[in-house]
Amino acid sequence: MNNVRYVYGLTSALLVGGAAVSLMTGYPAGAQVAQNDDRVMERVVPIEGAPASFADLTEQLQPAVVNIATRQSIEVNRNPFAGTPFAELFNRRGRADEPQRREAQSLGSGFIISADGFVVTNNHVVSPDNRARLEEITVTMPDGTEYEAELVGADAQSDLAVLKIRSDTTFPFVEFGDSSQTRVGEWVVAIGNPFGLGGTVTSGIVSAVYRNTGQGGAYDRYIQTDASINRGNSGGPLFDMRGNVIGINNAIFSPSGGSVGIGFAIPAEIAAPIVDQLKQGNTIERGYLGVGLEPMSDDLAGSLGLPRNRGEIVQTVQDDSAASRAGLRPGDIIVNVNGEDVTSDQTVSFLVANITPGTAVPIRLIRDGRTLTVNATLGRRPSEAEIAQQNQTFDPDAETPMTPEASDEMIADALGLQVLEMTPQIARGLGVGSDVDGLVINAVDPNSDAGRKGLRRGDLILSANYQAVTTIEGLREQIRAAEADNRDAVLLRVQRRGAPPRFVPVRLR
Numbered sequence: 001m002n003n004v005r006y007v008y009g010l011t012s013a014l015l016v017g018g019a020a021v022s023l024m025t026g027y028p029a030g031a032q033v034a035q036n037d038d039r040v041m042e043r044v045v046p047i048e049g050a051p052a053s054f055a056d057l058t059e060q061l062q063p064a065v066v067n068i069a070t071r072q073s074i075e076v077n078r079n080p081f082a083g084t085p086f087a088e089l090f091n092r093r094g095r096a097d098e099p100q101r102r103e104a105q106s107l108g109s110g111f112i113i114s115a116d117g118f119v120v121t122n123n124h125v126v127s128p129d130n131r132a133r134l135e136e137i138t139v140t141m142p143d144g145t146e147y148e149a150e151l152v153g154a155d156a157q158s159d160l161a162v163l164k165i166r167s168d169t170t171f172p173f174v175e176f177g178d179s180s181q182t183r184v185g186e187w188v189v190a191i192g193n194p195f196g197l198g199g200t201v202t203s204g205i206v207s208a209v210y211r212n213t214g215q216g217g218a219y220d221r222y223i224q225t226d227a228s229i230n231r232g233n234s235g236g237p238l239f240d241m242r243g244n245v246i247g248i249n250n251a252i253f254s255p256s257g258g259s260v261g262i263g264f265a266i267p268a269e270i271a272a273p274i275v276d277q278l279k280q281g282n283t284i285e286r287g288y289l290g291v292g293l294e295p296m297s298d299d300l301a302g303s304l305g306l307p308r309n310r311g312e313i314v315q316t317v318q319d320d321s322a323a324s325r326a327g328l329r330p331g332d333i334i335v336n337v338n339g340e341d342v343t344s345d346q347t348v349s350f351l352v353a354n355i356t357p358g359t360a361v362p363i364r365l366i367r368d369g370r371t372l373t374v375n376a377t378l379g380r381r382p383s384e385a386e387i388a389q390q391n392q393t394f395d396p397d398a399e400t401p402m403t404p405e406a407s408d409e410m411i412a413d414a415l416g417l418q419v420l421e422m423t424p425q426i427a428r429g430l431g432v433g434s435d436v437d438g439l440v441i442n443a444v445d446p447n448s449d450a451g452r453k454g455l456r457r458g459d460l461i462l463s464a465n466y467q468a469v470t471t472i473e474g475l476r477e478q479i480r481a482a483e484a485d486n487r488d489a490v491l492l493r494v495q496r497r498g499a500p501p502r503f504v505p506v507r508l509r
Contacts, residue, residue, distance in 0.1 A: 051241065054189055058201050061243055063172040064112045065191040065199060065236060067140040068121050068149075068163070071105055073133050109192035109236030110139070110163065111245065112173040113275070117147075117165030120275050121235030122250060123154045126161050139165055142199045153278030157286070157381075158219050159250060160271055161235075162278040174237060176275075177244020179223060179268040182209050190227040190249055190263075192236030202228040204261075210345040211264065213253075218286070218353035221345070222264035223247040229263035238265040247271075287355040287378035290321025291328060293348055304333065306366065309344045311335040319424055326363065326376035335371075336364035352378060394420075394429030394440070396458025396497070408472050414479045414508050415490065416448020417441055419461065421471055430458060430497060437470045438462045438495070449507035455494065462501055463493040482508065 051057070108125030112118065119139060126137060137149040147165045154161040165171065183206065190202045204227030211224040225238060229249050238247035247265025254260055277284055292315040294300070301308040314332045317323045328334075335342055337351040338361040355361060357380040364373045411417055419439040420426060426440050427433065439461040444451045463469060464478035482490045488507055495501040 051187065054201065054203055057189065057239070057241065057243060058191070061174060061189075061237075061239055062142055062191055062199050062201070064174045065142065066110050066112060066119060067193040067196075067198065068108045068110045068119070068125055068235065069105065069138045069140065070107075070126055070134060071136040071138075073135055107193070107196050107232050108234040109232060109249070111191075111235075111237040112165075112171050113175060113279075114173050115170050117149075117167060117169070117171050118152070118279055119149065119163040119165060120248065120271070121161050121163065122248065123156050123159045123161040125235045126151055126163070127154055127156070137163060139163065153281060155274055155278060155284050158266070158270070158274050158284070160248070160266070160274050160278065162275055174239075174243065174245050176268040176272040177240060177242070177246050179209075179246040179270075182206055182223065182240065182246050182267075184209060187241050188225055188227055188246070189239045189241075190225070190229060190233065190236060190265075191239070192229075192233035192249060194228075194230035194232040196232055204228070207262070210267075212344055212347070213264065218347070218349040219266070219270065220347070221267065221270065221350055222250065223267050225263050225265060226261040227263060228259045228261070230259050233263075244268070285357050286353045286381035287357050287359065287361075288322065288381035289328075289348070289352045289376060289378060290318035290323045291334075291348075292316035292318075293334070295344060295347075296333070304366075306333065311342050311366070312348050322376045322379045326374045328363070328365070328374065328376070329367070331367070333366040334363060335366060337361060338363075353381065357381070394426040394458075396430060398457070408476070410476055410479065411472065412445070414483075415506050416445035416450045416509060417455070417506075418443040419472060419475065430460075432460075432497075436460070437468065439469055439472065439475060448509060449489075450504075453504055453506065455504065455506070456496075458497065460495045461492050462495055464490050466491070466493075479508070 106125060108121055110119045110121035110125070113120055126134060134151065137151065139147045139149045141147070147167050147169075149163040149165045152162045152164050186206045188204060188206055190204070192200060194200050204225050206223060207226055208222075208224040211222045212220050213222065223238065223246065225247075227238070229252050233249045236249045237245040238249055240246050246268050248268075248271050249263065249265050251264045252259060253262040253264075274284055293312040294315050296306065296308060296311045296313065298308050300313060301310075311333045314323075314328055314330055314334065317328050317330060334348050337348055338355060340346060340351050342348055342351070352361075355378055357378050360375055360377045362373050363376055364371065408419065411419060418441070420442045422436065422438060422440060427436060430440070441455060441457055441459045441461065443457055444455050461469060461475070464475055465482065467474070467478055469475045469478065479490055489505040490508065492504050492506055493501050494504050
């Protein structure tokens with residue numbers, strides 16, 4: 001499977017992340033081979049302007065660009081009820097075999113950044129699927145020599161990974177340049193392994209230096225180029241005319257699935273400090289504010305009488321977050337963070353994420369037409385899984401459960417229900433206040449008494465046997481009490497949206 005990230009639609013999404021490290025510039029440029037006296041080979045520097053040929057530059061750089069192939073095993077669940085509250089019941093009745101593992105492969109590009117064999121690539125090249133277990137990484141040199149490699153560090157949020165080739169060989173390598181000095185219209189060269197064809201060189205120009213695609217998040221900030229980038233180019237370098245790596249090829253805009261001349265590369269000024277941390281085995285820590293944001297559109301700016309493309313509106317504020325403690329409110333317009341203006345190219349997510357957690361930063365905002373400044377002490381950005389859970393909205397009309405792993409076996413067996421404890425996210429989805437207590441029905445077995453009596457996803461269980469229940473354990477206790485008294489049912493008090501609470505006896509199974 002050849003991996004490259006595709007961007008088909010440009011829509012907004014919340015993802016507050018970044019790296020709290022700084023970029024060191026002034027590196028020597030070009031592919032290099034370590035010498036005994038620590039000197040490097042002479043570097044080719046083409047003349048300014050349009051080059052007569054890319055041949056000399058390519059000859060020097062291509063030896064440091066590698067093919068990366070991985071082998072993974074993926075667990076395949078043969079249970080037809082996988083992802084539902086009743087999957088475990090199906091397994092216990094002997095109707096499904098144990099999950100099987102199948103082999104999968106991925107293919108991408110990378111480049112060597114040190115003589116001892118450290119390699120940079122995209123995280124999605126080596127970790128293409130959350131279900132996959134990485135078994136093997138093979139790095140292939142341009143001359144066809146293959147080496148085994150190990151994963152030193154990976155960062156899903158920035159989509160970067162660092163590998164180490166298992167060999168004592170001295171390797172040719174390239175280094176990062178200063179992408180902040182890149183200008184629109186400059187020539188660039190991309191080298192990689194599209195479609196597994198081996199070393200392939202394409203050229204083009206820089207179409208935009210800081211392109212925001214509208215996908216949201218701290219890393220929605222790319223160098224755009226018309227150099228051809230296709231499947232398998234992921235993780236490969238984008239070079240300037242002095243042999244500096246100014247970007248890491250990462251995604252394309254493609255209605256057809258092939259290159260249409262709109263490719264995106266992670267800028268070196270973002271990638272280099274993260275790579276340095278990963279190379280040392282460090283975890284990337286990012287500042288986190290805890291707000292849901294939306295860019296300032298023309299209509300939004302017009303409705304508020306504010307300039308367009310400046311600032312972002314706060315849509316939501318997470319409970320017990322840096323934003324809530326600082327007093328931020330939905331409707332606030334954040335215009336400046338830590339002395340930096342918020343623009344379409346410099347988002348709140350980007351600014352916050354690149355500040356060390358624990359740092360107190362001033363945030364200038366507009367509220368009710370007035371400009372004021374609040375101070376926020378940034379938290380640490382949660383993991384992707386934690387953020388997904390925080391941003392998840394409970395849809396009572398959805399056909400599939402929101403979190404099937406939350407099913408309680410005892411309750412499912414006894415009542416035919418899957419229940420969830422109330423969270424702010426679920427409360428928002430149900431349209432109730434955050435002070436509402438109770439359990440939320442996430443799924444109902446249609447063959448159970450609860451199903452026959454019309455209970456459904458989104459109903460609230462307020463009490464059981466006249467005892468308030470706010471936790472799963474509390475409902476378990478009432479089921480055990482009913483069984484101990486030899487009762488045939490549990491009396492639930494249930495409330496549905498738009499209706500008054502009612503008592504429903506649910507027979508035990």
